[in-house]
Amino acid sequence: MNITNQFFTPVMVQSRTIASHAGRLMPGIMLCLGVTAVAVVGAWAQRAAFGTVWLEELVLAILLGIVVRALYAPTAAMLVGIRFCAKQMLDVAVMVLGLSISTHMLFGKGVALPLGIALFVVMAIATSYAIGRLFGLPSRMATLIACGNAICGNSAIAAIAPVIHAEGEDVAASISFTAVLGVALVLLLPLSVTLLHMQALQYGALAGLTVYAVPQVLAATAPAGASAVQFGTLIKLTRVFMLGPVVIFLACLVQTTAKNRTDVISASRTSADLPAKTFLLHQCVPWFILGFLGLALMRSMHLVPLIAIQPALQVSSALTVVSMAGLGLSTDLQSLAGCGLRVSITVLLSLLLLLLAGLGLIWILGV
Known part of the structure; x- marks a missing residue:
């Protein structure tokens, strides 16, 4: 009898702890699901009325x-x-996105194209970040x-x-303004075919280099x-592949910055020499990014059944929409008003430079 109690008592305590934690989460989760349901209906209504979706569920x-x-x-309970x-x-949701990446697709046309796109992405990030800082945006935004x-x-x-510990207001402002320009780009970019006398492959390359989301690339290039x-x-998928390396770099940068601050504080104290810390990848790179890269590798090695990829990506998309509802519910509208003009100018200038850089890369590669 005592042995039975020793076995079941910890299990029952753990079960009650899990149930209690789940109960505390439910009010906020239900509110997020409610907002998500309205967003899904809104997207469906757009498709039914106009034949396309101008504002996606995520936005x-x-x-x-x-x-x-x-x-x-x-309330505090909902938060x-x-x-x-x-x-x-x-x-x-981010981890599961790794299933959409295949290295075979990336290098199928040689190394010049992926290397050129990688350099393009790095330069675009540096230029856009510099513009944002020039207009006084916080570093994280x-x-x-x-x-x-x-x-x-x-x-x-x-x-x-989550890697750079951005605030909900920063995420909301970035996504809102980027989404608006993303829709505008899909509508206006096809005009470049006539204005610039572009061939189909050239225009496809320009759309892939500049349009934000994969579905938007399909919409922009269909004509x-x-x-x-x-x-x-x-x-476009080659650009998406750069997400993993960029996140790893930013995670290591954040980790190094935090460590340097700690070292400065420690140096001001008189103490014996501390043992050197061993570098651990999981401390530098978030677990979901390791999962992202792991799933991308499994996809490339054909270890993931093709029939499972699309349902998994649909689950990832659904979780992302729910998480965006959570971010919106965590955002104070007044905090967005103060940076609206600066954010919109930064996004617009960054997009214009992205278009010019895309045309330059197409000319260099001779597409």
């Missing part, structure tokens, strides 16, 4: 969350679940805008935000034909 979720927060301040959606759900502009828009912003769609998607 609608964060905007609706901001509106709800402005009209109704969530626990809201933060869970904005952080933990987002981590899982400038980083979010730069990476979103150079890599994959909202997805990059969502993936990088130019199948070859533009295929080439534009290939280049």
Whole structure:
């Protein structure tokens, strides 16, 4: 009898702890799911009325969350679940995105193209970050805008935000302004085919280098034909592949900066020499980015069944929308008003430079 109690008592205590934690999360999670449901219906209504979606579920979720927060301040009990959606759900969603990346697709046309795109992404990040800082944006917001502009828009912003410890207001502002320009770019970019007398592959390359999201690339290149769609998607996915290396670099940079600050504080104290710390990858790179790279490697090695990839990406997309609802519900609308003009100017100038750089890369590579 005593042995039975010794076995079951810890299990029962742990079960009650898990149930209690889940109970504290539920109010906030239910509110996020409610906002998500309205966003999904809104996207469906756009598709039914106009045949296309101008504002995706992700953007609608964060905007609706901001509106709800402005009209109704969530209680302390709800904030626990809201933060869970904005952080933990987002981590899982980013990790699963690794299934969309294949190194075979990246290097299938030789190394010149991926190397050129990698350099293009690095220069775009540096230039956009410099513009943001020039207009007085905080370092973290400038980083979010730069990476979103150079890599994959909202997805990059969502993936990088937890790595650099960005505030919800920074994420909301970055995504909101980037989303608006992303839609405008899809509508206006096809005009370049006529204005610049571009061939299908050239236009596909330009769309792949500049348009933010993969679905937007498909929409922007569809008028130019199948070859533009295929080439534009290939280049866009190559940009997306840069998300992993960029996040690792930023994570190591954040870790090094934090360590240097600690070393400065420690140096002011009189103590014996401390033992040197061993470098541990998981301390520098968040677990979900390691998972992202691991899944990308498994996809490249054909260890993931093809039938499982699309459902997994749909789950990732759903979790991202819920997490954006959580971010919106965590955002104070008044904090966005103070940086609106600076953010919009930064995003617009960054996009214009991205277009010019894209045309330059197309000319250099002789596409």
